[in-house]
Amino acid sequence: MQCLDNLLLNTDSYKASHWLQYPPGTDATFFYVESRGGVHDRTVFFGLQAILKEYLAKPVTHADIDEARDLFAAHGEPFNEAGWRYIVDTHGGLLPIRIRAVPEGTVVPTHQALVTIESTDPQAYWVPSYLETLLLRLWYPVTVATISWHAKQTIRQFLERTSDDPEGQLPFKLHDFGARGVSSTESAAFGGAAHLVNFLGTDTVSGLLLARRYYHEPMAGYSIPAAEHSTITSWGREHEVDAYRNMLTQFGKPGAIVAVVSDSYDIFHAIREHWGKTLRDEVIASGATLVVRPDSGDPVDVVHQCVSMLDEAFGHTVNGKGYKVLNHVRVIQGDGINPTSIRAILERITSYGYATDNLAFGMGGALLQRLDRDTQKFALKCSAARIDGEWIDVYKDPVTDKGKSSKRGRMTLVRHREYGHFKTVPVPPEAASLEEAVKPMGFDDAMVTVWEDGRIVNDWTFAQVRALANAARL
Template sequence: MILETSAAVSVSPAAMDAGPVNNVIFLADCYKVGHHRQYPPGTTTLYSYFESRGGRFPYTVFFGLQYILKRWLVGPVVTKEAIEEAKDILQNDNFNEEGWKYILEHHGGRLPVRIKAVPEGSVIPTRNVLVTVENTDPAVPWLTNYLETVLSQVWYPIAVATNSRIHKQVIHHYHTVTGTDTNSVPYSLHDCGYRGVSSVESAAIGGAANLINFKFSDTLAGFCLLKKYYHEVTRMDIAGVFSEHSTVTSWGREREADAHRHALQTFFGQFVGCVCDSYNLYECVENILGGELKDLVIQHAEKGGILVVRPDSGDPKEVVLKCLEILGKCFGTETNSKGFKTLPPFLKVCQADGINFKSLDIILGHLKDHGWAANNVSFGSGASLLQRLDRDTQKCAYKCSLAVIDGQDVEVFKEPITDTGKKSKRGRLTLQMEEGGYKTFEKGTGDPDKDLLVTVFENGELLKDYTFDEIRQRAEISPSDPDIMKFLAEDQGQRW
């Protein structure tokens, strides 16, 4: 059946920004609606924590909590209208109408919880506490774990930021081994995952997380999130002017040279990337860019331009090597102080097909074995960077570790005999720096003065507001990082 309307439907910008959910009560799994009735009588406090229980990578880059807090939890988020909407949709006798009204009437709709977390951008070994949450009003202990669902979604920016940093470590390693500096590492991986993720919001969050480690990105939504939620006001580096297959093949096969000539002339003296595998990759690189258009490429370079040759099919390690060899034959090479070949600085090859942290190792290792420096190549990564991840990538979990019942502290934990990896922590937690690195202290045994967890949110107010610049600084590559080559050798995870 087709429904016809006589007038266009108008949706306000505010409604579009909110999406399908704009009610804090709906930021939870449905089964949590009745949990307030399941805790022991006399419970006045619930204290929970969030951690990476292990997972694929040996550490996590903590990022994204500030976005969640600002987007969903800061300010008077509980309203009369929100309660009425929830009551109407849930139509469930277990709905905690009284509890939500209490928050509205006694706290002006602001959530009476305290959230502590490691500073964003921190690189923390797995199995350490990252966030703690507890209610500040004894009348609403249930609120602590009601917020589990939305707060647990920090797993996604954590997973992307961590995955991205592993990519950066691989690239950094090969730049160190085959080159004289690592200055171009932050510009060596393009995020081209916008179309490969599940939503615009996913693109924004994942794109922002990747920008902690790299400064080139095609995911415009990531820049927008950083500007709105992380005070990023400087001009970000975008991936330059790249062609796509449609801008080349629309000229027709016989006019492929005209397509690349037009791109170079239109963006003369700029950063220009030409996709070259529309027909015959190697003929395009050698006969068109390195032959018919060679003088134009050099003139382009004399005006400060850079030409990036982009293959987009075939076996990456073989394709990249052959493109470098063709370009080296056409434009010449130099040998750096470590004995590796480099193209003229105005030429690069960008491989953006089939890229993940393992294929980076394969490609760059193959180039090293054939005498080429890593700084001749940049990369692009899409779904494997932003989408081929889930909550179990780093085994992220949010668990209750302490309850106050009838005035007594009660340690709360799980210890399943069927999976010891899911054993949870007990009591109040602190994260401290000890000899040998980070350590989580359980059962209140830590020193509060040494606790690295910072109160970032309390009673509806954001207490810590990080800038993206300081987050980037915290996440920088460090000599204390795990040996990336050892990690790659030992990694037996899912197929990428």
Template sequence: MTNPLLATDSYKQSHFRQYPPEARRISAYVEARPNTFSEGVLFFGLQAYLKKVLLTPITAAHIAQAGKICAAHGVPFNKEGWQQILEDHGGLFPLEIKALPEGTLAPSGVPLVQVENTDERMPWLTTWVETALLRAVWYPSTVATLSLKCKEIIYRGLLATSDDPDAQVPFKLHDFGARGVSSSESAALGGMAHLVNFAGTDTMEALEAASTWYGADMAGFSIPAAEHSTMTSWGPQREEEAYANMLTQFAAPGKLVAVVSDSYDIDNAVDAIWCGSLKERVLQSGATVVIRPDSGDPVATPLKVLETLWSSFGGAENSKGARVLNPAIRVIQGDGMTLDSIGKLVDELVRRKWSVDNIAFGMGGGLLQQLNRDTMRFAMKANAMKTADGAWVDVSKDPASDPGKASKAGRQAVIERDGNLKAARLESVDPADDRLKVVYRDGRLITDWSFDEVRGRANRHLAEKAAA
């Protein structure tokens, strides 16, 4: 879909006739309302929307097409308003958008974005962009938050069992979600959101997105890895040859190669082949072979594989008193990994004195797809209206049937108090203290965050939490 005039809900097309006649400007904000999933939200993704959509002018062809569709669809069309944007603003939306710096971990209920129309003929425009703007923010922010919650669990395990947790953690959760999402754009945005926290991915659209919208040279990395088709095509009688071919093709000093090993019998593959007939080739290659069990209990199976590998390859005990396998061999568990199962597996590794160094985790659709706008209760609500006499009046909702959906009244600011971000009325704070900064105004990008800057902010939150 390429017409930005259609990137909204049908009913929004009639809203230009619904605001009070005295309305000149509308202010609205985006927040993740308090929810059961996470107390905080890792804010990310707005800049991709700004660059991809709001820096591209609408055209006369867009207006003509949208007008025809709305007429046939049965809803009004604001042709005059869109013509004003085309002729008076060069096709660029006359909006001011303020936001927290991307990569900020904000408490739920704190505004992340605030929008206001700058052309006073167009108070309808602020909330008209809600559909596309909210969609652009809730999805990557929710993925980034889920990824961060996984990272916190893994990092706690590393702090307890690893001699170098900070070097280990970037590659501990690998994104395998490209095939499990609804679209290529979801893969790009969700995969990029995961890369705010980690550096391991097989979602290549995410690499292009991070480069295009945030200037990243290379945001994520991967290694040669087998899938079942490349292993089972050799047949069960040549399972060992299939694995040996992986060593021939990819095993070299300092390299990693991952081999799925459950096509027939994971216990036999580990015990008889990796710890048996191919053991010396693995050791002599100088590579690290990563064994992937891809079925069975997601906690018990990798633990059993670790024990078998330890009995054959051995290893050493580190300064934390945890066992670290011979560097020639490692494990990745990508099947059945969720926030809950990762936590259970990490707890068991710590309890059994295994270093989390020995294992990496993988997630697919559970990371990029099994979430929605209600996971963190994202919403965009109008909070103020400027009238013809220049005064700002409060706008809010407060439904008696659901107090949890009450919205904030008055234009918002975000301030820091006692180390925490809090919402406040804009007129009550010093503008210098407001963390919501202008990122877009009237077709111009005011702030351009780099991917390294976003990552840096997110990493600082993890370090501060670990220190606390």
């Protein structure tokens, strides 16, 4: 929205007054971002590059300052007009900050620094704090990527046990159905792209556009023709079988995959009579793979019944690991899907001898919407300030909640060269720059400078992000 394009207004109201609140003599500040725990014990880092390119690459203008000055005056907050004019006049409107981070796609345990933000101009020491509201929204793509990645590990475990081709099957086993359940196009874009770090299946078009615009990926995901209830029920209940036949006629080509929601009335009747008898030979003759979609009831029970009934109608082969793989047909479950139900469904069908190959999942609200900043307890905090030429530690340590204690001092993240584990370590005062941060014995710096003074320094491709995330295992 054009009226929301002003970076100076992309903040919390009280941030406008914070330049007056630092101690006299302050000329530099240092902040960091971390996940302080949460549902999962590690997170998949993703989304910072898109935020930086979208919001910080455009220079601030005097017109932006005029608008912000007038709004904050009416709103009741002081505003650092002189400070912002200085940034426009001296830096061309590009913010004098340095941002370091782990490469996107890196899987990092919680309680470790993921990003550091520091000022680079003594006259603009207050800028990192002003950006907290914007930059902390990083929690959203990181949390979506994390949920998706953990679901991927669950599916991978079952595929490795029951499939002859686990890595070939895995990329399309969890499809993003979440676009309609989020609050904005921007959320769909960030969340949809975050899921695509781990999988190739999506119906969230906005996610494709974000990956293309900010990560150089021409096509990040794929979909197939699929029916919705309206395209089935508009034929009328008495012509349900004709609706199904039309799907085969339109899309049932050799090698194609076509998904048909089949529970608008009675999923079991649809499988037993329509798919299993009336249309059985047409399904086989089409050369396509029919994916039947149930959309109601208890997911574990319904999926198991559907797989069993399709087995009765179409038969199966037994793969090299001794599990049954249905002929010509598959099942996709998109209702009630979350990480817990995925595991429960897979435990049920594999316990009855069916390979994970037979199933795919669609995830909507639990993927893109049923989460918040506290899912992984994300925080952006100041950890150091330079006052009268000396760096001091800045931290909070509330007696009422030790879980909200923050880190102290300038820091970086290092990774053990041999064992791969991460550790947040202090940057010694004698270091000329964060690039020269101390490397403990056997460790390498796990952070790189990604943004400096309004320009990107390291520009990740989506393929690089995916490779890092896929290489990590539970």
